[in-house]
Amino acid sequence: GKYQLIYFNVRGRGEAIRTLLKDNGIDYEEINCGNNWQKEWKPQMQFGQTPALRDNDFLLVQSNAILRHLARKHGLYGDTEEEAALIDMINDGVEDLRSKYVNLIYRNYENGKDEYIADLPNQLQPFEKLLSSNGADRSGCCVGTKCSFADYNLSDLLDIHVVLAPKCLEDFPILKAYYQQYLARPGVLEYRETEAFKQRPINGNGKQ
Numbered sequence: 256g257k258y259q260l261i262y263f264n265v266r267g268r269g270e271a272i273r274t275l276l277k278d279n280g281i282d283y284e285e286i287n288c289g290n291n292w293q294k295e296w297k298p299q300m301q302f303g304q305t306p307a308l309r310d311n312d313f314l315l316v317q318s319n320a321i322l323r324h325l326a327r328k329h330g331l332y333g334d335t336e337e338e339a340a341l342i343d344m345i346n347d348g349v350e351d352l353r354s355k356y357v358n359l360i361y362r363n364y365e366n367g368k369d370e371y372i373a374d375l376p377n378q379l380q381p382f383e384k385l386l387s388s389n390g391a392d393r394s395g396c397c398v399g400t401k402c403s404f405a406d407y408n409l410s411d412l413l414d415i416h417v418v419l420a421p422k423c424l425e426d427f428p429i430l431k432a433y434y435q436q437y438l439a440r441p442g443v444l445e446y447r448e449t450e451a452f453k454q455r456p457i458n459g460n461g462k463q
């Protein structure tokens with residue numbers, strides 16, 4: 256049956272999942288759990304949190320576990336064990352920066368934004384270096400020559416940081432080209448032109 260993505264109407268930790276599904280032509284149903292979160296949805300979730308993916312009668316939470324589950328099922332996890340390990344490594348690096356971003360947005364935006372943006376080059380440099388060794392600026396793939404789930408997560412991370420700090424990729428030509436390759440993917444381009452994408456806030460508190 257069809258997958259169901261259960262999340263709030265925000266990009267947040269769901270957008271990499273949505274873009275992976277859309278770009279790979281994988282049909283899914285979007286369920287907005289914001290309407291009755293506390294009573295109906297939160298109690299069903301293993302950690303009381305969302306996003307969640309329902310795969311028939313299998314319910315999975317944790318955004319990175321969802322990305323990996325879809326990657327295993329749909330061939331988006333590299334071609335060798337080493338590639339899979341590098342994809343995991345990069346995705347974990349994305350998670351580290353995403354967690355810092357989430358903390359800024361929800362707990363320290365007014366006082367922490369300038370310092371966060373000043374430190375952003377230090378956070379992006381490792382990705383620039385990692386992607387400079389395999390032609391990711393041309394292929395759009397952070398590992399090997401085929402897109403993986405980490406590409407959707409890393410590209411979404413760059414996407415939300417370009418909103419926060421528009422010039423943040425100016426000193427990172429590889430990352431900038433890699434991000435442009437992502438935006439030019441037919442499936443991504445098409446999805447980003449939908450009203451569903453355009454009207455969806457990045458975060459739940461209106462800050463970006």
Ligand SMILES: N[C@@H](CCC(=O)N[C@@H](CS(=O)(=O)O)C(=O)NCC(=O)O)C(=O)O
Nearest residue numbers: 267268297303304305306317318319459
């Ligand atoms: N580690 C989890 C974090 C999930 C999480 O923090 N979810 C938030 C929503 S969001 O921050 O991802 O937008 C949530 O369910 N909050 C509601 C609640 O905790 O009751 C993941 O990666 O999925």
